Amino acid sequence: MTQTPIIANVYRSHPHGPVSGKIALDYDGRFLRRKTLTTDDGLSLLVDLAKTTSLDHGGVLVLEDGRQVEIIAAPENLLHVTGDNLPRLAWHIGNRHTPCQIEPDRLLIQRDHVIHDMLVQIGATVHEVVEPFTPEGGAYGHGRTHGHSH
Structure with a gap:
């Protein structure tokens, strides 16, 4: 039943x-x-x-x-991003409207081979991990961001 x-x-x-x-x-x-x-x-x-x-x-x-x-x-497939200039790497991720979990010594993003390759090209170290993902919310205090129509 x-x-x-x-x-x-x-x-x-x-x-x-x-x-x-x-x-x-x-x-x-x-x-x-x-x-x-x-x-x-x-x-x-x-x-x-x-x-x-x-x-x-x-x-x-x-x-x-x-x-x-x-x-x-829940744990999911992510990219663990580190590098000498984490704010610069975060800017490039944000410029592509990619959700990002920002921590003091690393960034976490969903797996994407295009973003992976771009980050490596600009000097990031990138590893695949499986972890829970809790990215930053929208610029106005909550929710998710979508496109440029803020």
Whole structure:
């Protein structure tokens, strides 16, 4: 017998009380409005948000019965970028509107052979890794960036 999904139609950037489950999603999977998902313990959810939302690692979906399901950034295929001039490398990545996780001693981006080759050509050291990906949000404090229509 198929389980009827429980509806989750509220998203919060952090839990308000204990969480009752977790769901691991990659970066692309954390950008949604309406989708059926399954928690790590097998609970079926119908996420039905009012608008397309970028779910953050550590945020929660609130179920219709009040329980909260925590969002976890799942490991995914990334490029680990280092170099002598990290701000310059970050600028080139940003100039291509590529999501980027910025840390003091490295940058993480999704695997892309064109960006990989460009970074190596301008002096970066690039390695493939599998890790959770939590890139910077938009320039105005939240969300994702898309194109030049800020």
